[in-house]
Amino acid sequence: MAKDQANGGYRREGGYRNERKDNWKGRDFRGDSGDTRDRRNFRNDQERRDRGERGEGNYGRNDRGFGRQDRPFSHDRRDERNRGERRPMREEKPWQLELKVQRWGINGEGIGYWNRKPVFIPAAVPGETVLVEVEKEMPKFMTARLVKVIEASSRRQQPPCEHYQECGGCSLIHVDYKGQIQMKKQFLEESLKKYAGYTGEVEPMIKNPTVFEYRNSLKMPAAMVDDVLETGLYKRDSNDFVSIHACAIHTRGLEKARKEVMDILRESGMKAWSRNKRGGLRMLVMKEFDGKVQVILVTDPMDIDPEITAKIMNIPEVTSVWQSIKTERDPEVETFGKVMRHLAGDETMSLKLGDFDLTLLPRSFFQLNTQQAKVLYETVRDMTPEGDLIVEAYSGIGGISMFLHDKAKKIIGIEGVADAVTNARENAKANGLENVEFIHGDAAEQLEEIADNEDVDTLVVDPPRSGLQERMIEAVKFAQPKNIIYVSCNPSTLAKDIEALEDYEIEKVQPVDIFSQTSNVEAVVKLKRTDE
């Protein structure tokens, strides 16, 4: 893709949607291409893989929904075996194989087979014939790096990103949008079938009208590269830092402001944190809503020069600057440390979502795609029956509860992050919603307490990727709501949770595309108690 020199990124004219497919035949792939944006995610994926969850039969047993040319043919596997590749002796590395890609993996990788063993190949597309280099052989699966596409899928497209081979964040960016939607729907269908025994309808995906430049927040680690402060990511399965100069899914406002913030930090002489020195930038976190940007500098213990803060505040889009101090004692998986300092501008971010004005503090969660958050909330509203009491567990800053305000006499949201509860209460008040209230606490504990005193008509849950904890499954069984609206960003945990709930059957499954270019799948499922 041509670079816009002045911008240091991509040409903006025409947007990314106009990117054309390339001829991929014979293209040489170098470097890694796994899920590397967030090491935490990678570890989760790796753990899942190690537990075998991602192995045989997880989904995509057939390539339903793909074009004829993409379908695996019955002779494919025999061909692979007949090619007679043998495992090389140690000294013969690298070990290369030519494989036919048979189906999708749950992280958007292609899966081929070698001697009946699944081979996970990031950046490969079902239907393709590829040359791969084996990276790892485990008892039940293998992982491999794509070296060359010998025969390309018609779904393959030129990724509009110079970093895509190293940054696995957008694990489907090499697939056209139709192919992305097919992969996601298939993942959802297969998960529901495998874990929940559901073979009914899955509604057509509600598409994302803005498939690039939609992501309203970024979290990027900092490092020194040739003595220059950079933000980027860690390569798959390693501690190797890669500078990211332009991201195709961050909003334009975020990317513009990020470049300006980094210029200011470099000019000021700020260094990246390193283990053997005190002070320094660990991570840059930024959010953009309605054209306004919040900057959060996550640092080792240090004072930030007020001149730096003033310069950052001078960037036209920036309305808020915070510092989070993170030490070795803070959990590595947490983005922020215990100490948050408000340095300048507004304390909260504000945004308009449909008819509602919402505010949020740095620690509060909000959906990564603002436009699709509204669509998601409207979908939840449309699928929620009227009743006396609706409880929303995992309510964040209260958006869903607020969208449901006229569906019940009372709506109670439960949220574990105190700042988010503060925001949710203020949001309900500011929007004049007297029947919507919020409790700070653990979803399971609070749901049990509510259900001890009142009948819950509908329970809405929107848990993290890990799904409902065992304790929450027990709490739901105790509360026995007539309906459950399950908002999920992970089909595997969604389907397992539905199975664990036992007394509920699926009435409707509505996928909503929120995270285009990535393999993340969002879905809203309506469940009804079977004895109702």
Ligand SMILES: C[S@@+](CC[C@H](N)C(=O)[O-])C[C@H]1O[C@@H](n2cnc3c(N)ncnc32)[C@H](O)[C@@H]1O
């Ligand atoms: C996927 S977010 C959904 C937030 C909200 N529904 C929205 O649309 O913005 C999950 C939320 O669950 C909260 N959470 C995670 N574990 C929790 C628990 N055990 N009890 C209560 N809230 C929890 C997180 O802080 C986060 O705000």
